[in-house]
Amino acid sequence: MAAKCTSFTPSNIVSGFRNTGLIPVNRDIILSKILAPSTIPSSSSPSENLQRSHEIHSQSTPNPQSITTYTAQEIDKL
Numbered sequence: 001m002a003a004k005c006t007s008f009t010p011s012n013i014v015s016g017f018r019n020t021g022l023i024p025v026n027r028d029i030i031l032s033k034i035l036a037p038s039t040i041p042s043s044s045s046p047s048e049n050l051q052r053s054h055e056i057h058s059q060s061t062p063n064p065q066s067i068t069t070y071t072a073q074e075i076d077k078l
Helices: 002-007 010-020 027-034 046-058 074-078
Strands: none
Touching: 010 027
């Protein structure tokens, strides 16, 4: 309980929101979290995953239709 009281300071709370890009809104931070390659192994080969990662990061303006969906576990890891 003491750790909780020590860590829940106004400074830490504000820092947490700032680092997520939520307050103040920073779309670059938000999109970098959303478009980050998945760390969960997929059925694709490593070279296909690497190619897809390069494609995602080379897009200067993300297309909302191409945004990958994530599981709750993947979102927790962001």
